[in-house]
Amino acid sequence: MTAVSTESLQGAEGRNGNYPGKGIGAPVGVAVLGMGTVGTEVLRLIHEFSSSLENRIGGPIEVRGVAVSDLTKKRDVLDNFPGITLTDNAHELVEREDVDVVVEVIGGIDYPRELVLSALKHGKSVVTANKALIAAHADEISDAANAAGVDLYYEAAVAAAIPVVGMLRRSLAGDQVQRISGIVNGTTNFILDAMASTGASYEEALAEATRLGYAEADPTADVEGHDAASKAAILASMGFHTRVTYNDVHAEGITNITADDIEAARLAGYTIKLLAICERLVDDEGATTVSARVHPTLVPNEHPLATVDKSYNAVFVEAEAAGRLMFYGNGAGGAPTASAVLGDIVGAARNKIHGGRAPAENPYAHYPVADFGDVPTRYHIDMAVVDRVGVLAEISRRFADQGISISAVRQEEHGDDSRLIVVTHASLERKLAAIVEELKTLDDVRAINSVIRLDG
Ligand code: NDP
Ligand code: HSE
Numbered sequence: 001m002t003a004v005s006t007e008s009l010q011g012a013e014g015r016n017g018n019y020p021g022k023g024i025g026a027p028v029g030v031a032v033l034g035m036g037t038v039g040t041e042v043l044r045l046i047h048e049f050s051s052s053l054e055n056r057i058g059g060p061i062e063v064r065g066v067a068v069s070d071l072t073k074k075r076d077v078l079d080n081f082p083g084i085t086l087t088d089n090a091h092e093l094v095e096r097e098d099v100d101v102v103v104e105v106i107g108g109i110d111y112p113r114e115l116v117l118s119a120l121k122h123g124k125s126v127v128t129a130n131k132a133l134i135a136a137h138a139d140e141i142s143d144a145a146n147a148a149g150v151d152l153y154y155e156a157a158v159a160a161a162i163p164v165v166g167m168l169r170r171s172l173a174g175d176q177v178q179r180i181s182g183i184v185n186g187t188t189n190f191i192l193d194a195m196a197s198t199g200a201s202y203e204e205a206l207a208e209a210t211r212l213g214y215a216e217a218d219p220t221a222d223v224e225g226h227d228a229a230s231k232a233a234i235l236a237s238m239g240f241h242t243r244v245t246y247n248d249v250h251a252e253g254i255t256n257i258t259a260d261d262i263e264a265a266r267l268a269g270y271t272i273k274l275l276a277i278c279e280r281l282v283d284d285e286g287a288t289t290v291s292a293r294v295h296p297t298l299v300p301n302e303h304p305l306a307t308v309d310k311s312y313n314a315v316f317v318e319a320e321a322a323g324r325l326m327f328y329g330n331g332a333g334g335a336p337t338a339s340a341v342l343g344d345i346v347g348a349a350r351n352k353i354h355g356g357r358a359p360a361e362n363p364y365a366h367y368p369v370a371d372f373g374d375v376p377t378r379y380h381i382d383m384a385v386v387d388r389v390g391v392l393a394e395i396s397r398r399f400a401d402q403g404i405s406i407s408a409v410r411q412e413e414h415g416d417d418s419r420l421i422v423v424t425h426a427s428l429e430r431k432l433a434a435i436v437e438e439l440k441t442l443d444d445v446r447a448i449n450s451v452i453r454l455d456g
Contacts, residue, residue, distance in 0.1 A: 021355030186332030373430030
């Protein structure tokens with residue numbers, strides 16, 4: 001049984017302080033930091049929906065200023081906001097007396113961290129879409145928000161328009177989440193889908209995802225799995241009430257996935273997806289750990305995640321009482337992300353008007369993060385082997401000696417060699433990785449073409 005300190009339970013309403021509001025009708029001053037793909041759409045929607053937003057909040061939103069890096073760029077949306085400050089000094093903007101809510105949509109880690117901490121210290125509520133920042137510094141930033149008695153919102157940080165953060169923070173707050181698996185990176189889903197459905201090359205698909213505004217400023221974060229790893233850290237933290245950071249997540253990207261892998265998956269009835277998987281694991285002694293990982297995964301075609309195409313995201317949640325839930329929608333792009341940011345602005349602005357605070361994170365459970373080697377998974381191993389009597393028996397024996405159970409084997413002739421595909425049942429990651437190393441040493445194994453994990 002985990003000991004719960006009463007101090008940890010005070011996160012939701014701060015230190016039981018009182019959070020008075022400005023009163024109905026008072027304007028809520030907003031500063032927007034960053035005016036790229038997301039910031040531009042946030043400003044467009046604030047203008048377009050201004051009267052309904054005022055009704056929902058109880059007072060008007062007034063944009064006080066926008067911070068950018070290049071003051072010379074033409075920005076048509078700003079024509080709707082006459083008289084506001086456009087600045088390249090974001091620090092000055094967040095400190096302004098008439099700013100109540102700071103919206104950070106710049107990206108990166110160190111610079112936005114400074115800005116967000118400064119905003120919180122100056123009593124501003126913060127809305128951010130920045131998963132890299134939250135996954136790296138959630139502790140420090142949450143503590144600063146609690147100390148200042150203000151809100152910290154980051155719905156857009158995971159799966160953009162899909163309300164998964166709110167779902168975990170509020171809707172499933174009373175349940176026991178066991179597993180969260182999902183497609184949480186639009187760029188890589190777009191690339192894998194384009195390679196599978198149109199035969200596009202990896203490079204062509206990445207260029208198109210970048211053009212459409214899905215990719216990060218440095219798309220390495222997308223294709224190497226770092227962006228999905230940040231999101232997995234946030235999902236695991238919220239789902240398991242435990243602090244999981246970016247560094248706790250095992251991340252592999254899609255850069256090694258070839259057209260051959262995609263074709264082999266198709267022939268076997270699978271679709272390759274970059275999955276983020278967060279799990280609560282209980283060992284034989286009843287000790288609980290949590291795992292968060294990101295890697296290309298073979299998803300059976302009949303699983304709902306296999307049908308998620310283009311840049312769409314989907315998050316599959318398994319909870320003790322709720323059962324299986326799936327959330328699907330736009331996980332990247334300016335307008336969908338701005339929708340989530342705007343929802344957070346409304347939440348923060350309402351609290352500024354009416355008083356009170358949004359529920360804060362509560363990582364009371366403090367579960368240890370499992371070593372990646374101790375996580376159960378399944379492997380799909382595609383290898384080239386010598387076509388001679390006894391090879392299959394020898395390879396099967398190696399698996400049996402390691403206590404790894406084989407679920408399926410497929411063999412195809414390839415000239416003098418054979419292509420052998422072995423699919424395992426679940427075993428520990430370290431055992432599966434070890435058998436692959438052992439296979440590489442066998443004279444009859446010419447090459448390991450690919451090793452892809454399998455879900456389900
Ligand atoms: P962009 O690269 O399109 O925009 C970044 C903006 O930040 C630009 O307006 C840029 O200014 C500004 N900026 C850069 N440096 C500074 C600085 N030192 N001071 C002030 N402003 C600066 O990024 P996105 O809009 O795509 O992403 C923003 C955030 O939202 C990131 O954290 C990203 O991970 C997150 N996000 C993005 C999604 C998407 O689909 N794009 C989806 C979900 C989250 P300038 O215009 O002058 O260059
Ligand atoms: N680069 C991210 C993606 C943006 O492709 O999913 C949304 O977080």
